[in-house]
Amino acid sequence: xxRFMKQHDFTISFCDKCAFETSSVFRFLTxxxxxxxxxxxxxxxxxxxxxxxxxxxxxxxxxxxxxxxIKVFKTGIDGKEQIIRFARKGxxxxxxxxxxNEPACTSAEVIEDCQVCFIPSELxxxxxxxxxxxxxxxxxxxxxxxxxxxxxITDIAQKTVRxxxxxxxxxxxxxxxxxxxxxLRISLTREELANIVGTATExxxxxxSEFKSDRLIELNGRKIKIIDQKGLEKISS
Amino acid sequence: xxRFMKQHDFTISFCDKCAFETSSVFRFLTxxxxxxxxxxxxxxxxxxxxxxxxxxxxxxxxxxxxxxxIKVFKTGIDGKEQIIRFARKGxxxxxxxxxxNEPACTSAEVIEDCQVCFIPSELxxxxxxxxxxxxxxxxxxxxxxxxxxxxxITDIAQKTVRxxxxxxxxxxxxxxxxxxxxxLRISLTREELANIVGTATExxxxxxSEFKSDRLIELNGRKIKIIDQKGLEKISS
DNA sequence: CGGTACGTTGAGTCATATCAACCATAGTGG
DNA sequence: CCACTATGGTTGATATGACTCAACGTACCG
Numbered sequence: 244x245x246r247f248m249k250q251h252d253f254t255i256s257f258c259d260k261c262a263f264e265t266s267s268v269f270r271f272l273t274x275x276x277x278x279x280x281x282x283x284x285x286x287x288x289x290x291x292x293x294x295x296x297x298x299x300x301x302x303x304x305x306x307x308x309x310x311x312x313i314k315v316f317k318t319g320i321d322g323k324e325q326i327i328r329f330a331r332k333g334x335x336x337x338x339x340x341x342x343x344n345e346p347a348c349t350s351a352e353v354i355e356d357c358q359v360c361f362i363p364s365e366l367x368x369x370x371x372x373x374x375x376x377x378x379x380x381x382x383x384x385x386x387x388x389x390x391x392x393x394x395x396i397t398d399i400a401q402k403t404v405r406x407x408x409x410x411x412x413x414x415x416x417x418x419x420x421x422x423x424x425x426x427l428r429i430s431l432t433r434e435e436l437a438n439i440v441g442t443a444t445e446x447x448x449x450x451x452s453e454f455k456s457d458r459l460i461e462l463n464g465r466k467i468k469i470i471d472q473k474g475l476e477k478i479s480s
Numbered sequence: 481x482x483r484f485m486k487q488h489d490f491t492i493s494f495c496d497k498c499a500f501e502t503s504s505v506f507r508f509l510t511x512x513x514x515x516x517x518x519x520x521x522x523x524x525x526x527x528x529x530x531x532x533x534x535x536x537x538x539x540x541x542x543x544x545x546x547x548x549x550i551k552v553f554k555t556g557i558d559g560k561e562q563i564i565r566f567a568r569k570g571x572x573x574x575x576x577x578x579x580x581n582e583p584a585c586t587s588a589e590v591i592e593d594c595q596v597c598f599i600p601s602e603l604x605x606x607x608x609x610x611x612x613x614x615x616x617x618x619x620x621x622x623x624x625x626x627x628x629x630x631x632x633i634t635d636i637a638q639k640t641v642r643x644x645x646x647x648x649x650x651x652x653x654x655x656x657x658x659x660x661x662x663x664l665r666i667s668l669t670r671e672e673l674a675n676i677v678g679t680a681t682e683x684x685x686x687x688x689s690e691f692k693s694d695r696l697i698e699l700n701g702r703k704i705k706i707i708d709q710k711g712l713e714k715i716s717s
Numbered sequence: 718c719g720g721t722a723c724g725t726t727g728a729g730t731c732a733t734a735t736c737a738a739c740c741a742t743a744g745t746g747g
Numbered sequence: 748c749c750a751c752t753a754t755g756g757t758t759g760a761t762a763t764g765a766c767t768c769a770a771c772g773t774a775c776c777g
Contacts, residue, residue, distance in 0.1 A: 317634045320717065325634040342616075343623040348630060371616055378615040379579075379608055385622035386580040392629035393554055393564050393585060399636045400678025401556040404733065433756065441637025443734055448757060464756090480557065641765065670724065680766055685725060701724090701774095718777100725772075735762075745752080 257281055258360070261309060265333025268384055269307070271377040276370055285361040295351040295359070296337060302347050304363040305337040311357020312419075312429060315349045316438065326439045328391075329354065329418065329429070339385070341367050354431070402479075404442045408450045410479035411439050412460070416469055430465035454478075494518055495597070498546060502570025505621055506544070508614040513607060522598040532588040532596070533574060539584050541600040542574040548594020549656075549666060552586045553675065563676040565628075566591065566655065566666070576622070578604050591668070639716075641679045645687045647716035648676050649697070653706055667702035691715075 258280045262269040272280065289295065289311070296302050298318055306313075312331050316324045327349055330336045340347045341364045371378045398407060412427075419428040431439075437447045451467075454460045459475055461468035469475070495517045499506035509517065526532065526548070533539050535555055543550075549568050553561045564586055567573045577584045578601045608615045635644060649664075656665040668676075674684045688704075691697045696712055698705035706712070 317630055319634045319638040323638055325637050327630050327633065339623045339626055343620050343627070345627070348627045368616075371619060372612045375609045375612060375615060378612060378619065379605075382608060382615065382619055382622060383580050385619060385626055386576045389576055389622055389626050389629060390580070390582070390585045392626060392633065395633055396564065396629065396636060396678075397554045397556045397562040399633060400562050401560055432754095441633075444755090445735085445757080446733060449733095452757085669722090681723090682725080682767085683765060686765095689725085721774105721776085723773085723775100726770090728768090730765105730767080731763105732766090733762105733764085735760105737760085738758090740755105740757075742755085743753090745750100747748105747750090 258284065261307070261333075267307065267333045268335065268377065268380045271380045272370065272374065276374060276377075280362065280366065283363055283366055286358070287361055288356070288358050289353045290356050291353050293353045295353070296347050298348060298350040299346050302337055302340055302364070304361050305335055305341050305367060306351070307335045307360045307362060308332055309358040309360065311353065311359075312355040313351050313357060314354050314435070315351050317349050324438045325441060326435065328388075331419070338367060338381070342371065342381070354429070399441050404440060404446055405450055406479050407440045407442070408436070408447060409454070409475045411436065412467065412469065413472070413475055413479055416472065421469055425468050425470065427467045427469065430467075432465065495521065498544070498570075504544065504570040505572065505614065505617045508617045509607065509611065513611065513614075517599065517603065520600055520603055523595070524598055525593070525595050526590045527593050528590050530590045532590070533584050535585060535587045536583050539574055539577055539601070541598050542572055542578050542604060543588070544572045544597045544599060545569055546595040546597065548590065548596075549592040550588050550594060551591050551672070552588050554586050561675045562678060563672065565625075568656070575604060575618070579608065579618070591666070591672075636678050641677060641683055642687055643716050644677045644679070645673070645684060646691070646712045648673065649704065649706065650709070650712055650716055653709065658706055662705050662707065664704045664706065669702065
């Protein structure tokens with residue numbers, strides 16, 4: 244663990260700056276609260292593959308992501324993971340378990356090297372209990388995630404794997420965008436894609452190469468180029 | 481709509497009484513706030529099949545359930561419904577849309593005749609913004625629902641229909657309990673069961689009669705008798 | 718009495734999972 | 748430097764779970 248050095252990188256780790264630059268809920272904190280946050284938070288760096296926390300464990304705080312990408316997942320039957328969501332700059336993870344004071348119901352693993360702030364539980368609980376407009380933002384945030392989860396449930400329950408693969412590609416475009424050459428700004432293994440869709444790795448591979456034949460996408464290893472977004476939308480219906 | 485008469489039934493519609501009797505979040509309101517709730521709420525009765533609100537519509541308030549059962553569902557491709565959850569005595573529905581100020585992301589329909597209180601949006605928002613401990617409860621509530629939604633996603637994505645049917649029966653036992661003769665205290669159509677599981681009606685029918693042959697359950701129309709709970713747990717794994 | 722909604726069963730089909738083999742790549746250690 | 752191993756990706760063959768379609772039974776209702 245010694246590799247995750249605490250440090251004070253003044254260009255990036257000040258929460259007020261971070262809060263204004265991102266859509267973080269922390270922009271609703273007062274000056275004083277932001278100062279406390281700055282004082283008590285722990286800035287950390289993680290590399291791809293690192294685990295931030297494990298499902299089932301009690302956690303003593305939550306994480307605010309400054310850069311990089313983290314996947315949040317549950318472990319299902321015989322260890323197969325189900326990816327619940329990805330978190331990126333400005334987003335917070337593990338706050339749910341902190342607020343409901345339960346063991347983590349998910350695990351979190353780094354997809355792209357990242358810098359995060361670890362913030363002790365008590366701070367979040369205190370802010371929620373004493374700053375009504377911050378509490379309201381947190382409520383809105385959970386409500387939003389809940390709405391997303393409900394759509395996710397409906398999709399998985401009703402759509403075919405083919406439709407869901409197309410849809411996942413589109414939602415990755417929406418969340419992470421494309422670079423100048425139309426490549427998705429997130430690279431996942433085929434297995435990870437399968438674990439979002441809720442299918443077998445081989446099925447994802449087959450469908451991706453089908454989409455490639457149909458000139459909807461191009462593949463370069465893990466990089467996926469989106470050629471025909473409309474076509475994908477049509478498939479995801 | 482004239483059938484949903486506003487009325488003042490003093491034995492059941494006073495929120496303070498209701499709040500204490502149930503596990504409602506309203507027990508965290510102050511005396512004054514409870515009085516306002518009593519004054520502004522609208523007591524209503526609905527019958528099986530009635531719709532409380534439709535997905536996509538803006539709503540001007542939310543509902544607290546005094547008695548009866550309501551199903552909350554999303555409408556997926558070609559109209560197939562996906563049941564998200566059931567709400568019963570003491571629970572609130574539609575609060576999510578109110579808090580995030582978005583159109584309803586679900587519809588709500590009465591499964592068992594019910595009595596509910598309709599509470600204007602502004603009241604909820606005001607309470608959340610001014611009563612920190614109430615806000616904290618609402619946060620915990622949404623966090624809890626979020627955790628449930630995440631498990632639901634993992635189950636649907638990874639388990640077989642057979643496992644899910646067994647699991648749904650068990651979760652109905654957990655939520656609604658059994659009567660003296662071990663019958664489930666909620667009756668659903670086969671189609672509704674299918675719409676929880678996320679499968680075809682015929683599949684549910686086949687699996688139920690399979691469970692019946694295996695002496696796990698007994699069937700009397702819509703009433704389901706749970707004989708071997710352990711057996712069901714084993715199947716749902 | 719016909720109509721409507723729900724329940725049941727059978728047969729056929731298809732999408733998807735599973736199993737197996739193989740290739741490519743990169744990292745490891747002797 | 749090479750064999751070794753692990754990991755990820757790909758493809759094919761096969762099996763099967765679950766859906767669809769269709770027919771029919773049942774019950775209730777106006």
